[in-house]
Amino acid sequence: MANNEFETIVNNSKEISLKWRALPAPQRGEFIRKFGEELRQQKESLAHIITKEARKIGTESLGEVQEAIDMCDFAVGLSRQLYGLTMPSERPNHRLQELWHPLGIVGCITAFNFPMAVFAWNFCLAAVCGNSIIWKPSPHSNECARGIKEAWDKVSGDFSDLILILEGGNEEAVSICEDNRIALVSATGSTQMGKELAPIVSARLGKLLLELGGNNAAIVCPSADLDLTIKGIAFSACGTSGQRCTSLRRLFIHQDIYDDCVERLKKCFDDLIIGCPTKEDSQIGPLISESSYNSMQQTLDSLKNKNVKVLGGERLHIEDPKEYYVKPALVLVENIEDEMLSETFAPILYVKKYKDLKDAISMQNNVSQGLSSSIFTNEMRESELFLSESGSDCGIANVNIGTSGAEIGGAFGGEKDTGGGRESGSDAWKNYMRRMTATINYGDELPLAQGVEFDES
Numbered sequence: 157m158a159n160n161e162f163e164t165i166v167n168n169s170k171e172i173s174l175k176w177r178a179l180p181a182p183q184r185g186e187f188i189r190k191f192g193e194e195l196r197q198q199k200e201s202l203a204h205i206i207t208k209e210a211r212k213i214g215t216e217s218l219g220e221v222q223e224a225i226d227m228c229d230f231a232v233g234l235s236r237q238l239y240g241l242t243m244p245s246e247r248p249n250h251r252l253q254e255l256w257h258p259l260g261i262v263g264c265i266t267a268f269n270f271p272m273a274v275f276a277w278n279f280c281l282a283a284v285c286g287n288s289i290i291w292k293p294s295p296h297s298n299e300c301a302r303g304i305k306e307a308w309d310k311v312s313g314d315f316s317d318l319i320l321i322l323e324g325g326n327e328e329a330v331s332i333c334e335d336n337r338i339a340l341v342s343a344t345g346s347t348q349m350g351k352e353l354a355p356i357v358s359a360r361l362g363k364l365l366l367e368l369g370g371n372n373a374a375i376v377c378p379s380a381d382l383d384l385t386i387k388g389i390a391f392s393a394c395g396t397s398g399q400r401c402t403s404l405r406r407l408f409i410h411q412d413i414y415d416d417c418v419e420r421l422k423k424c425f426d427d428l429i430i431g432c433p434t435k436e437d438s439q440i441g442p443l444i445s446e447s448s449y450n451s452m453q454q455t456l457d458s459l460k461n462k463n464v465k466v467l468g469g470e471r472l473h474i475e476d477p478k479e480y481y482v483k484p485a486l487v488l489v490e491n492i493e494d495e496m497l498s499e500t501f502a503p504i505l506y507v508k509k510y511k512d513l514k515d516a517i518s519m520q521n522n523v524s525q526g527l528s529s530s531i532f533t534n535e536m537r538e539s540e541l542f543l544s545e546s547g548s549d550c551g552i553a554n555v556n557i558g559t560s561g562a563e564i565g566g567a568f569g570g571e572k573d574t575g576g577g578r579e580s581g582s583d584a585w586k587n588y589m590r591r592m593t594a595t596i597n598y599g600d601e602l603p604l605a606q607g608v609e610f611d612e613s
């Protein structure tokens with residue numbers, strides 16, 4: 157990347173942010189509403205680009221564009237709800253009030269696996285809050301980024317530069333992190349990426365929003381509805397070829413139902429339709445790259461070398477010989493293996509028996525990541541324990557639903573090595589604004605807080 161190209165992008169982004177923030181928030185919302193309409197119009201063609209680049213099956217690609225549309229609708233509503241609190245002042249004739257203002261430029265670094273939705277989480281909130289955005293997409297998904305930008309350009313009038321794309325790799329991401337004109341860096345990707353980029357932003361005391369790797373687990377209790385449970389596990393573990401940050405990687409099954417559950421899972425994994433993502437009946441497409449395939453095989457080889465039972469996981473030669481289709485792997489473990497503690501971004505599901513729910517919760521939490529978690533149970537005491545302060549330590553905790561497939565209405569993100577960021581719904585918009593506390597004295601005296609006396613005479 158030429159230095160002057162980056163300079164131009166940052167300068168243009170700064171300039172447009174000053175104009176954009178002067179628009180009343182509901183007018184900004186109107187632009188986002190039109191953007192959502194444009195995405196609706198282009199839903200099929202945008203989904204097609206996702207399938208082409210990220211190799212997602214059709215229904216998931218359409219779902220991803222729908223997520224971007226949902227974010228637009230959410231942001232339009234927010235444009236009239238960027239509320240600040242008013243607090244009672246301890247001083248007579250005073251008012252204490254919070255005001256929320258835009259940050260300026262938001263830098264957005266995204267991963268390959270949600271090439272449009274994660275940008276939409278960031279852009280819709282950043283824009284409605286009055287910011288411009290510079291987007292560095294994954295090198296695997298530049299065409300997705302261009303498709304989104306084209307849709308924005310159709311509705312944005314003089315505000316085309318509100319979205320500026322910086323294509324490239326690590327170097328471009330580092331430039332965003334180093335530049336103190338970029339107020340907030342929102343980065344989605346591996347934990348390793350977060351650990352490399354966070355110190356750069358922190359060194360200039362910039363704001364950070366990190367959405368990093370997961371290592372998600374589910375617990376199956378004896379009372380679980382097993383039909384529902386197996387379906388939830390299959391989608392979470394195998395959907396998107398195990399390439400979701402929320403993909404299910406570890407499964408703890410109660411000893412009383414373990415054999416039955418494992419038999420059902422084996423059958424379910426055998427029946428999955430793995431094939432070209434453009435085919436209507438395909439449920440699982442290929443891995444994104446050869447290196448993803450290699451890291452999956454390295455993990456499985458290392459387990460096999462320890463005589464751990466691995467079912468599936470082999471490469472399937474379907475259609476294009478350059479693509480890496482794999483059968484999802486079921487790994488039946490007796491002990492916690494080291495491989496279970498890190499995220500291999502591929503369809504590998506570790507299955508372990510448990511006896512006591514508290515032990516299962518503790519095994520679930522005993523990893524460095526903290527993104528998503530599930531419990532399958534029909535016992536209220538078990539689900540409430542799981543959701544309590546002694547339960548799951550993740551940012552997402554589901555009951556009778558798999559670990560993946562979140563809706564936009566809730567705040568999305570995870571704890572520990574997942575980075576602590578929250579994006580998308582609820583009050584995640586606050587991450588894209590600066591909070592100003594204003595105290596207004598409408599009296600004719602100047603009482604000081606905490607009863608402090610300062611008599612100038």
Ligand code: NAD
Binds near residue numbers: 292346366
């Ligand atoms: P990745 O970390 O390889 O890349 C993500 C982005 O960061 C890309 O734009 C890439 O160019 C950039 N990047 C990567 N390493 C960098 C470095 N050292 N310096 C500067 N920039 C760097 O991730 P990926 O393979 O594209 O996506 C998969 C990962 O993303 C998984 O770990 C997954 O769990 C995570 N993810 C997390 C979330 C979430 O919301 N928590 C969502 C999607 C993906």
